[in-house]
Amino acid sequence: MKDVMDTHTHTIVSGHAYNTMTEMMQAAAEKGLELLAITDHAPKMPGSTHPFYFSNSSMIDRDYYTKKFGGKTRYLIGSELNILPGGNIDLSEETLKKLDIVLASLHTPCYKPATKEEHTHDYLRILENPLIHIIAHPDDGRYPVDFEVLVKAAKANHKILELNNHSLDPLCTRENAREHDICMLKFCMEYQQPIIINSDAHIETEIGNHARGWQLIEELGFPEELVLNTSVEKLLNYLS
Ligand SMILES: [Zn+2]
Ligand SMILES: [Zn+2]
Structure with missing residues (x-):
């Protein structure tokens, strides 16, 4: 299937990733994204x-950079x-308004695993925030979630759920992601909720690597029209 984008990548600024912003941009252009x-x-x-790093990004x-790297990549x-306990986040509203795209997710250094009810409750708070667009890797078994509630709330709030390619890597520290992704994708089919496949690349070689995600999509017969990776226009509609 056509896959023209990657909307979850990290640079050296993240502290545990290995390329600069311009190296990542160039690699994406070279890969034809x-x-x-x-x-x-x-x-x-x-x-x-x-926080200044983000508030200064305007x-x-x-x-x-589009011109510099060949004119085809936006x-x-x-x-x-980071989703924090209670469904709080770690950048201000003022800063979020300056960003083009905002993901939110649970990470163990910032959120100690609690109960399924608490995780679900906190995701719902995130989904109600108009400045957040994508829930990233909601598939981590260390954070059980009621996927039917999550998918229905994502649909109601016009949000995107991520199918994280890295979660499906056997070396990833997230637990039982495949089983949780299957559960999430089945509810997405039932409620017609769009998803996006992302690499979560922390190095340029991983940009656009969505192979495990697409394999799962094919296995489940998940409909292409619910996968946003096929069209920049479809994605931008969700960001506006
Ligand atoms: Zn990371
Ligand atoms: Zn993450």
């Missing part, structure tokens, strides 16, 4: 950066927020 989003970890992730001339600058 039509869109790359740079989504560095928000400040509560150990080793990541200060100075990045996205079009300059660049979005965003962040992957």
Whole structure:
């Protein structure tokens, strides 16, 4: 299937990733992607950066880089927020307004696994935030969630759920992701909820690597029209 984008990638700013923003941009253009989003970890992730890094990002001339790297790749600058206990987040509303795309997810240094009810409750708070677009890797078995409630709330709030390619890597520390992804995708089919497949690349070689995600999509007969990776226009509709 046609796959023209990657909307979850990290640069050296995240503290545990290995390329600069411009290296990542160039690699995406060389791979022929039509869109790359740079989504560095928000400040509560150990080793990541200060909120000023994100609030200052309006100075990045996205079009300059599009031209510099061949004219075919659009660049979005965003962040992957840490969901904090209670459904709070780690960047201000004012800063989020300056970003092109905002992901939110649960990470063990920022959120100690609690109960299924608490995880679900906190996801619902995130889904009600108009400045957040994508729930990233909701498939981590360390954070059980009521997927039917999650999918229905994502649909009601016009949000995107991520199928994270890295979660499906046997080396990933997230637990039982495949089983949880299957559960999520089945509810997405039932409620017609769109998803996006992302690499979660922390190095340029992983940009656009969605192979495990697409394999699962094919296995389940998941409908292509619910996968946003096929069209930049479809994605932008969700961001607006
Ligand atoms: Zn990371
Ligand atoms: Zn993450």
